[in-house]
Amino acid sequence: MSMQDSLAPMRPLRVIGANKLIAILNTVRTRMLEWALSLEEEGILGNGLSFSASEKQAAMQSQNIRIENFQGVLGDVVGGSVTQTNAQHIAASDFSSLARHLLARGIHQADIGELEQAVRDDPEPASGKRFGPRVSAWMGKMVGKAASGSWDVTVATASGVLASALSKFYGFG
Known part of the structure; x- marks a missing residue:
């Protein structure tokens, strides 16, 4: 606001259409359903909303996550930390x-x-x-x-x- 030199400064605003938010919710819902079905195929059923330690371990080992487009930090999340490797083997003038x-x-x-x-x-x-x-x-x-x-x-x-x-x-x- 302080950068605007006008008689009637306008408040910065970002508008997101409701259809975009609904699309996000639908995508999350679909991915969760697909994940639940893949766990069921592997015999990881749980009991209500809880899973045994062996089922949790099996679910973590069976994960095959594919990220097609990503902007920002990307890496393995282990114990709350992020590891990222970006190797560029470009020699100067080569x-x-x-x-x-x-x-x-x-x-x-x-x-x-x-x-x-x-x-x-x-x-x-x-x-x-x-x-x-x-x-x-x-x-x-x-x-x-x-x-x-x-x-x-x-x-x-x-x-x-x-x-x-x-x-x-x-x-x-």
Whole structure:
């Protein structure tokens, strides 16, 4: 509110449609039902709302959780702590290591070829915050692919993956 210089400052507001909240509840309800049915298939039935220690252990060991899109911290939660590993094996000025990294993240070989040409054509950046015009244009194109769904990652993930990888390639990360 203090940043607004107007006669009638407007209170910041985020509106979420009721249909979005209902969709979340329906998704949670469906996942819970699917989980309960998979436990039942494995013979983990419980007694009312409680489970024996052996059933709890069997349920924890049988879990196969698949997360398709995630933004934020991701890792194994063990005893209330989170462990996350994000290994990037990109050597400074080694385009083949950058290419392998990008290929593993779902970027097509043709797009990597375009990046290689852009890296050759652009001057070496002075900092990891600003890349050359051709590399920047390539990044914009790739974020556009993420936004349109032709690269199967979110826009936020796309920009983070590309900026981090290119910073490492240029020796800034």
